[in-house]
Amino acid sequence: MDYIIGIDVGTTSTKALIYDTDGNIYGKANKGYPLYQDTPDMAEEDPDEIFNATVSAMQEVVAKANITDGKVIAISWSAQQHSLIALDKDFKPLTRSLTWADNRSQKYAAEYKKNGRGMEMYKRTGLPIHPMGPFYKLLYFRNEQPEIFDQAAYWVGIKEYIIWKYTGVLKEEISMAAATGLLNMNSAQWDEEALKETGVTEKQLPELVDTTDKFKGIKSEYAKIIGIDKDVYFVMGATDGALSTIGVGAIQTGVLAINIGTSAAVRTFVDKPRVDPKARLYCYPVMKGKYLVGGPINNGGIVLNWAHDSLFGGEVEAAKLLHIDSYDMLSKIAATVPAGSDGLIFHPYLGGERAPLWDANARGSFFGLNRKHTRAHMIRAVMEGIMYNLYSVTLALKEVTGEPKAVLAAGGFARSTLWTQMMADIFEHDIVIPESYESGSLAAMFLAKMALGMEDNLEDIKKYMGKETVYKPNQDVFKRYRTLMPIYLRLSRDLSKEYEGIADYQREFTDNDK
Amino acid sequence: MDYIIGIDVGTTSTKALIYDTDGNIYGKANKGYPLYQDTPDMAEEDPDEIFNATVSAMQEVVAKANITDGKVIAISWSAQQHSLIALDKDFKPLTRSLTWADNRSQKYAAEYKKNGRGMEMYKRTGLPIHPMGPFYKLLYFRNEQPEIFDQAAYWVGIKEYIIWKYTGVLKEEISMAAATGLLNMNSAQWDEEALKETGVTEKQLPELVDTTDKFKGIKSEYAKIIGIDKDVYFVMGATDGALSTIGVGAIQTGVLAINIGTSAAVRTFVDKPRVDPKARLYCYPVMKGKYLVGGPINNGGIVLNWAHDSLFGGEVEAAKLLHIDSYDMLSKIAATVPAGSDGLIFHPYLGGERAPLWDANARGSFFGLNRKHTRAHMIRAVMEGIMYNLYSVTLALKEVTGEPKAVLAAGGFARSTLWTQMMADIFEHDIVIPESYESGSLAAMFLAKMALGMEDNLEDIKKYMGKETVYKPNQDVFKRYRTLMPIYLRLSRDLSKEYEGIADYQREFTDNDK
Ligand SMILES: Nc1ncnc2c1ncn2[C@@H]1O[C@H](COP(=O)(O)OP(=O)(O)OP(=O)(O)O)[C@@H](O)[C@H]1O
Ligand SMILES: Nc1ncnc2c1ncn2[C@@H]1O[C@H](COP(=O)(O)OP(=O)(O)O)[C@@H](O)[C@H]1O
Incomplete structure (x- = not known):
C-alpha cells in the first residue's frame, strides 16, 4: 500500500498527517515554533526552525504509519500566507520570516490606502491594502532597510524556502504567489506594475507553477532522516486558506466555508476573478477556473x-x-x-x-x-x-458572489453546540459541520492524488470527509437578531x-x- | 437646652436628626418605605406610609435625645423633589405619590421636547423637559386619567401632604414649588402659562411661602406620639438638593457641590436665574438672591x-x-x-x-x-x-456659571480615597470633602435657626461642619484623562x-x- 503525507505549515505549528491512498489516516504529528516579537510591530519566525519542525513532524508520522509494504509516494504542502524572507545569492536567509502578523509596513499600507494606489493594486492583484502583504513589506525593506533590500537576490515565502531546502527547487504555486500581492490575478503571472512599485524583478522571484505541480529531488540526507524513499514526489499544494476551503468540501461557486479557530475566515470559490468595490475581500486564483474570494478575520x-x-x-x-x-x-x-x-x-x-x-x-x-x-x-x-x-x-461576500448555496463551518468553535446553533440563528441558514477537523492536510493529500493522476475531480474529496452535522436556524429567535444586527x-x-x-x-x- | 429636628424625607427612607441649638447631634433615625412599581414605568409611594415613617423617626430621635431640660422648638423639612399627589376636596389622597422616578408622562415630555414648547416652559420655570416633572405628570393625568384629574381639588407633593397632615396647613415653599415646573422662576409665583397648559388653577395649589416660613399648630395626637410640645414650630425648609448644597457649605456663587450617593448631582448657587441654552440644567429659586443651578444624575x-x-x-x-x-x-x-x-x-x-x-x-x-x-x-x-x-x-454648569471657585464633594463615594483622588485628577481641581455626611438634615436645622432669628447668615453654617479633607490633583495623570475625556x-x-x-x-x- 502507498502513502501520502499532507503537511500544513501554520503560524504556530506544523501539522503532518499520513494517509493511505484511500484516505485513511495512519498518524498525526504537530510541532510548534516560537514567534519573535522584539518590538510590538514585529512578528517573525525562524525559517530553519520551521524547516526542522517539518522534518520532525514527517519523521514522526512515517514512524507511526509503521510502513511494511508500499511507501510514501508524495508530500503535499499547505502553508500560512503572506510570509516573506530575503535570500542572498547563495539562498542563505538575510532575514527571518516576516509573518502575516508583522505590522512594520503599516505606514506604507496607510499611504497606499490614502493616495488611491492601494486600491489600484488591489484591483490588479486581489490583495487587500494591509501590512500583512509582502507587497507592502517589500516597500518597507526598500525604504527602511536598503542594505538588505540591495543584498537580496531572492524574495520568497516560508513554503518556497522549505521546499527549496529539501530539493534545491525554487518554485511558487499561484495561490501562494497571489497572497504576496505581486501576482496579477487575471493573467496569473507576476504583475509588472507591482514589480515596478516594489523594485523587485521577476528573476528575484520563484518560478510560477500550478498547485498540482509535482517533481522529485529530495536530498538523501532528509529522505533518510524522515525515513522515506528518495523518489517521493513533492506536490506544491496551496495556501492554507484555499486548502481548508477545499477540505471542508466547499468546492462549488457559492458554497461558503467558514472557519473559526483562533482567528476566523469566510471564503468561497468563484469561477472568475471578482473584486470587492470596497476592498474588504481578497481574491486569488487557485486552480483553473477556481478563484478564492474571502475575508480573513483576526477576532475569532x-x-x-x-x-x-x-x-x-x-x-x-x-x-x-x-x-x-x-x-x-x-x-x-x-x-x-x-x-x-x-x-x-x-x-x-x-x-x-x-x-x-x-x-x-x-x-x-x-x-x-x-x-x-x-x-x-x-x-x-x-x-x-x-x-x-x-x-x-459574509454580507460583503454576498455582495460580490451572491446568495450562498450552502454554509459549511469548521474550527474549534464547533465544539460548542450552543455557538454553532447561534451561527445558524444569526445567519438564518443551515450550517453544515463536516466531521473532519484536519481539512487543510486532507485537501493537500487530495491535491497530491490529483497531481498523480489518481483523482481528477475536486468534488470527489467529499468521499473522504465522513458524515456531516446540520444545524437548522430557529425561527423563534430571528426577530431578535434581525433587530440587533442593524444596530x-x-x-x-x-x-x-x-x-x-x-x-x-x-x-x-x-x-x-x- | 432646646432642640431642633432636621428631617429629610428621601425616596427610599426618611432620616431624622436631633440637634441642640449649638448643632450637636443627640440622635439619628432612619425609616424606610417601599416603592410601588406595578408596571415598569410606575414608581409610586404611599403618602401615609411615608407620613408614618416621619412620625416614628421623630419619635425615635426624641427618645434618644432623652430630653430632661428644654424642649424641641422646631422641626425643619428637607424632602425629595418632583413628587405629585392628587387630593380630593377633603384632602384625601386620590392617588399614591408619583415619585421623580415615575416615567408615565414620558410621552408628554417627548412631545414637548419635539414641538419646542418644552424649551419655552423650561425658560419660564427652570424645569428640564423630563417625565419626572409634576408639570408633565399633570398632562398625563389630564389626558389619561381624566376621572382623577376632574376629581382632584388639590395637587401637592409629599412634603406638603405630610405637613398638612401634621398641622392642617397647606403651604409650599418656593424651592419645592419650582421643582414642579409650575413656578415662574423670575417672579417666584405660580406661572400663568404653566397653569394654563396643565389646566390647574392657583386655588388647587398650596400657598407659596419662603423656605424660612414658620408656623405652629401640630395636632395633639402627633405631638403626643412623638413626645414633643404642642407649640413646636414647623419650618418649611427646602428641597433635598438645595439643603444638601447648603449643608456641605457651597453657599457662595461659583462654589460647586457634588454629591455621589446612589444617584449623583452637581449644583451651585447663583444670584439670579440662569438658564442653560441647551436645557441640560435646572434652575430654581431657594432664597432671596439664591438660585440653585444644577444637574441631577441617575448613574452615581x-x-x-x-x-x-x-x-x-x-x-x-x-x-x-x-x-x-x-x-x-x-x-x-x-x-x-x-x-x-x-x-x-x-x-x-x-x-x-x-x-x-x-x-x-x-x-x-x-x-x-x-x-x-x-x-x-x-x-x-x-x-x-x-x-x-x-x-x-460640570462642563455644562461651567458654561452657565463660569469657572468654579471651589469643588465640595460628599456622598458614599468618598469612602474610597482612590475614587475621590480620581475625581481630583479628572476635574483637575482640588476636591474638598466635608466631614459631615448628613448635610441635608444639618442645613434643615440651620434654616430653622434662621427662621427663629438665631442665625442670619447662611455662610455661618460652616461652624457646624467639622473639618475638611482636601484631595489635590496629581499632575502626572492629567495627560491621560485629557486624552480620554474628548473621546x-x-x-x-x-x-x-x-x-x-x-x-x-x-x-x-x-x-x-x-
Ligand atoms: N469547548 C469549546 N467550546 C467553544 N469554543 C471552543 C471550545 N474549545 C475551544 N474553543 C475555541 O476554539 C478555538 C481554537 O480553535 P482551533 O483549534 O480550530 O484553533 P487553531 O487551529 O489554533 O486556529 P486557526 O485555525 O486560526 O489557526 C479557541 O480559540 C476557542 O475559543
Ligand atoms: N467603601 C466604598 N467605596 C466606594 N464607594 C462606596 C463605598 N461604600 C459605598 N459606596 C458607594 O456609595 C453609594 C451610596 O452612597 P450614599 O451616599 O450612602 O447613598 P444614598 O444616596 O442612598 O444616601 C453606593 O451606591 C456605593 O456605590
Missing part, C-alpha cells in the same frame, strides 16, 4: 479565550480543579441567557481587525448595558459578537471614528510591565 | 453597585465571609490598574440618564477593549466613567444615536422572569 476564538481568561478567571480555575472543560462551562453559562443577550451587543475587535474593517486600530466594545446585565450576558454577547462580525463579512452594523461605523484615538492612547500610555 | 454609586454585584459577585461573597468591606475590595482591585484604565472607557448610563443627556433610553457601554484588559480594568473604568459623566455635567464626550454623542433602538429591543425582548 481568540476573543472567547480573552473572555475565558479575563472575565471568568476564577471559574476557569475551579473548572480545572473539577476536570471540567472550561470552554464547555462558558457555553453552559452563556446558555442561561436568552438569544440576543437581553440587548447587549459586543464588537469583538480586541486586536484590530482585517476583514471587514481593515483597521489595525479597531478595539472591542460592549454596548447596551443595563442593570440586569451580568457576566453571563457578557459571555453570550461575546459569542454573538464574534458571529455578528463573521456575518458582516451592530451602524455602531461599527460610528465607533470606528474613535479607534485611532484610543489605539494611540493605548500605545502611549499602557504600562506594559504591569 | 448605583452603577458601582451593579459592577460589584454583576462583575464581582464571586469575590463579593468571599469578602463577606472574610468580613472585608467588598466596596473597599473593589477599590483595591481598581488601584492595581493605572489611571486611564489602559484606554478602556465606560459610559455609565445603565438606567437611562437625566443630566447631561436627558435620555431615558441611554445605556451603558465599554469602549476600547483589547486583549490586555481584565475585570480589574473594568472596575476602574466604571469608577472613571461615573466621574467623566459628572465632569461632563468619551465624542462617543457620548455617537452612541446616543443608538440608544432608542437598543432600549426598544430591551423593552420588547428582555425575559423579565429569567
Whole structure:
C-alpha cells in the first residue's frame, strides 16, 4: 500500500498527517515554533526552525504509519500566507520570516490606502491594502532597510524556502504567489506594475507553477532522516486558506466555508476573478477556473479565550480543579441567557481587525448595558459578537458572489453546540459541520492524488470527509437578531471614528510591565 | 437646652436628626418605605406610609435625645423633589405619590421636547423637559386619567401632604414649588402659562411661602406620639438638593457641590436665574438672591453597585465571609490598574440618564477593549466613567456659571480615597470633602435657626461642619484623562444615536422572569 503525507505549515505549528491512498489516516504529528516579537510591530519566525519542525513532524508520522509494504509516494504542502524572507545569492536567509502578523509596513499600507494606489493594486492583484502583504513589506525593506533590500537576490515565502531546502527547487504555486500581492490575478503571472512599485524583478522571484505541480529531488540526507524513499514526489499544494476551503468540501461557486479557530475566515470559490468595490475581500486564483474570494478575520476564538481568561478567571480555575472543560462551562453559562443577550451587543475587535474593517486600530466594545446585565450576558454577547462580525463579512461576500448555496463551518468553535446553533440563528441558514477537523492536510493529500493522476475531480474529496452535522436556524429567535444586527452594523461605523484615538492612547500610555 | 429636628424625607427612607441649638447631634433615625412599581414605568409611594415613617423617626430621635431640660422648638423639612399627589376636596389622597422616578408622562415630555414648547416652559420655570416633572405628570393625568384629574381639588407633593397632615396647613415653599415646573422662576409665583397648559388653577395649589416660613399648630395626637410640645414650630425648609448644597457649605456663587450617593448631582448657587441654552440644567429659586443651578444624575454609586454585584459577585461573597468591606475590595482591585484604565472607557448610563443627556433610553457601554484588559480594568473604568459623566455635567454648569471657585464633594463615594483622588485628577481641581455626611438634615436645622432669628447668615453654617479633607490633583495623570475625556464626550454623542433602538429591543425582548 502507498502513502501520502499532507503537511500544513501554520503560524504556530506544523501539522503532518499520513494517509493511505484511500484516505485513511495512519498518524498525526504537530510541532510548534516560537514567534519573535522584539518590538510590538514585529512578528517573525525562524525559517530553519520551521524547516526542522517539518522534518520532525514527517519523521514522526512515517514512524507511526509503521510502513511494511508500499511507501510514501508524495508530500503535499499547505502553508500560512503572506510570509516573506530575503535570500542572498547563495539562498542563505538575510532575514527571518516576516509573518502575516508583522505590522512594520503599516505606514506604507496607510499611504497606499490614502493616495488611491492601494486600491489600484488591489484591483490588479486581489490583495487587500494591509501590512500583512509582502507587497507592502517589500516597500518597507526598500525604504527602511536598503542594505538588505540591495543584498537580496531572492524574495520568497516560508513554503518556497522549505521546499527549496529539501530539493534545491525554487518554485511558487499561484495561490501562494497571489497572497504576496505581486501576482496579477487575471493573467496569473507576476504583475509588472507591482514589480515596478516594489523594485523587485521577476528573476528575484520563484518560478510560477500550478498547485498540482509535482517533481522529485529530495536530498538523501532528509529522505533518510524522515525515513522515506528518495523518489517521493513533492506536490506544491496551496495556501492554507484555499486548502481548508477545499477540505471542508466547499468546492462549488457559492458554497461558503467558514472557519473559526483562533482567528476566523469566510471564503468561497468563484469561477472568475471578482473584486470587492470596497476592498474588504481578497481574491486569488487557485486552480483553473477556481478563484478564492474571502475575508480573513483576526477576532475569532481568540476573543472567547480573552473572555475565558479575563472575565471568568476564577471559574476557569475551579473548572480545572473539577476536570471540567472550561470552554464547555462558558457555553453552559452563556446558555442561561436568552438569544440576543437581553440587548447587549459586543464588537469583538480586541486586536484590530482585517476583514471587514481593515483597521489595525479597531478595539472591542460592549454596548447596551443595563442593570440586569451580568457576566453571563457578557459571555453570550461575546459569542454573538464574534458571529455578528463573521456575518458582516459574509454580507460583503454576498455582495460580490451572491446568495450562498450552502454554509459549511469548521474550527474549534464547533465544539460548542450552543455557538454553532447561534451561527445558524444569526445567519438564518443551515450550517453544515463536516466531521473532519484536519481539512487543510486532507485537501493537500487530495491535491497530491490529483497531481498523480489518481483523482481528477475536486468534488470527489467529499468521499473522504465522513458524515456531516446540520444545524437548522430557529425561527423563534430571528426577530431578535434581525433587530440587533442593524444596530451592530451602524455602531461599527460610528465607533470606528474613535479607534485611532484610543489605539494611540493605548500605545502611549499602557504600562506594559504591569 | 432646646432642640431642633432636621428631617429629610428621601425616596427610599426618611432620616431624622436631633440637634441642640449649638448643632450637636443627640440622635439619628432612619425609616424606610417601599416603592410601588406595578408596571415598569410606575414608581409610586404611599403618602401615609411615608407620613408614618416621619412620625416614628421623630419619635425615635426624641427618645434618644432623652430630653430632661428644654424642649424641641422646631422641626425643619428637607424632602425629595418632583413628587405629585392628587387630593380630593377633603384632602384625601386620590392617588399614591408619583415619585421623580415615575416615567408615565414620558410621552408628554417627548412631545414637548419635539414641538419646542418644552424649551419655552423650561425658560419660564427652570424645569428640564423630563417625565419626572409634576408639570408633565399633570398632562398625563389630564389626558389619561381624566376621572382623577376632574376629581382632584388639590395637587401637592409629599412634603406638603405630610405637613398638612401634621398641622392642617397647606403651604409650599418656593424651592419645592419650582421643582414642579409650575413656578415662574423670575417672579417666584405660580406661572400663568404653566397653569394654563396643565389646566390647574392657583386655588388647587398650596400657598407659596419662603423656605424660612414658620408656623405652629401640630395636632395633639402627633405631638403626643412623638413626645414633643404642642407649640413646636414647623419650618418649611427646602428641597433635598438645595439643603444638601447648603449643608456641605457651597453657599457662595461659583462654589460647586457634588454629591455621589446612589444617584449623583452637581449644583451651585447663583444670584439670579440662569438658564442653560441647551436645557441640560435646572434652575430654581431657594432664597432671596439664591438660585440653585444644577444637574441631577441617575448613574452615581448605583452603577458601582451593579459592577460589584454583576462583575464581582464571586469575590463579593468571599469578602463577606472574610468580613472585608467588598466596596473597599473593589477599590483595591481598581488601584492595581493605572489611571486611564489602559484606554478602556465606560459610559455609565445603565438606567437611562437625566443630566447631561436627558435620555431615558441611554445605556451603558465599554469602549476600547483589547486583549490586555481584565475585570480589574473594568472596575476602574466604571469608577472613571461615573466621574467623566459628572465632569461632563460640570462642563455644562461651567458654561452657565463660569469657572468654579471651589469643588465640595460628599456622598458614599468618598469612602474610597482612590475614587475621590480620581475625581481630583479628572476635574483637575482640588476636591474638598466635608466631614459631615448628613448635610441635608444639618442645613434643615440651620434654616430653622434662621427662621427663629438665631442665625442670619447662611455662610455661618460652616461652624457646624467639622473639618475638611482636601484631595489635590496629581499632575502626572492629567495627560491621560485629557486624552480620554474628548473621546468619551465624542462617543457620548455617537452612541446616543443608538440608544432608542437598543432600549426598544430591551423593552420588547428582555425575559423579565429569567
Ligand atoms: N469547548 C469549546 N467550546 C467553544 N469554543 C471552543 C471550545 N474549545 C475551544 N474553543 C475555541 O476554539 C478555538 C481554537 O480553535 P482551533 O483549534 O480550530 O484553533 P487553531 O487551529 O489554533 O486556529 P486557526 O485555525 O486560526 O489557526 C479557541 O480559540 C476557542 O475559543
Ligand atoms: N467603601 C466604598 N467605596 C466606594 N464607594 C462606596 C463605598 N461604600 C459605598 N459606596 C458607594 O456609595 C453609594 C451610596 O452612597 P450614599 O451616599 O450612602 O447613598 P444614598 O444616596 O442612598 O444616601 C453606593 O451606591 C456605593 O456605590
